[in-house]
């Protein structure tokens with residue numbers, strides 16, 4: 095994989111989120127700034143508004159003072175005193191109201207409030223002096239004028255104070271205005287500069303992020319293009335340790351696993367093709383040697399093994415016989431030519447346990463088979479696979495594959511090796527069936543030629559005898575001596591007997607094959623049967639050096655068909671006469687526990703161990719005795735008859751030392 099576990103040390107989404115959060119914070123702060131600056135702005139406006147109202151009111155007050163003084167100047171003595179006094183007081187009421195309102199609106203400005211209060215005091219002093227004037231009006235005009243002038247002086251004082259208040263107010267308003275202006279403008283300037291810096295930062299940051307995203311995407315797109323073109327060895331570089339890095343890393347891992355998948359697929363296809371090729375070759379292999387050759391040439395090559403062996407279980411089932419060494423000098427392997435199946439080796443273990451064994455390393459092999467360490471090492475083997483050759487539940491042998499490098503057998507490799515072994519076992523099985531069929535055909539052909547010969551053999555002398563007789567009668571020689579006539583008759587009878595025995599044997603075989611061999615069972619002493627045979631064949635046996643030993647003290651009663659047991663004994667006796675002519679024959683009867691044993695022993699050529707089982711099969715004959723006629727059916731029929739009696743028939747013999755045919759039958763207790 096691409097450098098193992100990928101660790102993302104930074105995050106592009108986190109950076110994008112940060113930018114978004116910065117923008118959000120910026121907007122919240124801006125909104126708060128606008129709100130608070132608007133508050134102070136409104137306060138300032140309110141102050142200006144109040145100042146304007148106060149200015150208006152003071153203007154009204156000044157105008158009131160002016161009209162009051164003008165009104166006072168209109169005083170002409172007692173004649174218009176009342177009117178002037180009324181207008182004066184009306185004027186004073188409005189004037190004072192305006193000044194009071196101005197005072198109440200100037201609470202925030204103590205200087206103006208102070209001046210207005212002083213102005214109010216001055217107005218009150220003016221009002222008081224005017225009231226005094228109205229109550230003690232001077233008698234002459236001159237005095238009244240000077241009194242009015244003195245009184246007007248107070249009004250002027252009041253005006254003076256109101257004007258001062260106005261000046262003060264104007265100054266204040268100006269100050270207020272410029273402070274509002276300053277308060278509005280400075281935050282704006284700061285906000286603009288901050289925004290400029292902020293946007294510069296955000297733009298740079300955002301540009302940087304988008305550049306990196308674009309580069310990562312370009313990188314990924316390039317990688318997908320390459321992969322889609324079939325380049326599965328391409329690994330995209332990781333530009334940043336962020337989410338795109340993680341994505342690239344995952345993509346690379348995906349490509350790697352795709353590559354591994356394709357490699358597995360390729361090797362699977364290769365194996366399937368190899369298996370098809372081997373199967374085809376196996377189907378053409380007709381003999382087990384050909385099967386072994388195909389396995390050695392194609393099977394080992396397909397598996398990639400450097401050496402190995404092909405072994406089959408012997409007929410005894412206790413040994414493995416190596417039929418082929420692959421990749422070894424045969425001389426160096428002589429001790430493995432055949433070896434007990436019970437031996438502790440990977441090969442024999444897998445065959446004995448009917449299970450494949452796969453070993454990846456020499457260490458693994460040595461751990462399980464320490465006694466084989468040096469031998470395996472000396473051959474340079476590092477891994478092994480041993481598979482049994484199974485046909486259903488039957489094991490035929492095994493295949494051993496050795497490898498010169500350590501390996502990790504994958505499941506598909508194991509399956510492949512097992513499949514080759516299965517194909518090989520089936521091919522071996524087919525070869526055996528083919529071999530059996532061929533042998534059966536050969537035996538049948540042989541049987542047909544022997545049968546025709548055997549059937550013809552008694553007919554020729556019979557025909558000859560009859561022709562001689564006919565010829566003599568034709569010539570009118572009817573005086574044939576009785577001994578000669580009897581001889582001819584005896585010979586003809588012998589030939590007819592032989593012919594009818596042959597036909598009887600053939601009929602028995604067809605009965606056995608059809609499962610129609612009927613037994614008429616009865617409890618009978620076997621001694622009686624033997625004695626009857628002796629009496630019946632007295633004539634034929636008279637020349638044989640026959641010895642009969644009946645060991646059984648009491649009767650040997652068995653539940654048998656006497657005719658059939660008689661047939662078996664006659665068959666064995668005739669065989670002894672046939673294959674050991676002129677030599678002594680011994681018949682014995684013994685009782686061993688629950689078993690009765692009839693033995694017919696001759697001193698003929700004997701039978702080799704490998705043929706001792708075979709001769710009881712249909713049409714089977716030992717080749718060495720070909721000079722003696724026969725169909726190879728007598729022992730087969732005998733075997734079938736004895737088996738039908740739940741008994742056993744076998745031969746004990748060593749070539750050159752005669753044969754001892756044994757019949758075992760269960761006795762009736």
Ligand code: ADP
Pocket residue numbers: 669670673674696698699700701709714715716717719723724725726727728729730753
């Ligand atoms: P056949 O008609 O050939 O005798 P059998 O089934 O009786 O058929 O015998 C089968 C074969 O067994 C014979 O062909 C012969 O080779 C061998 N055989 C049978 N009996 C004897 C014996 N007593 N000694 C040697 N070989 C024998």
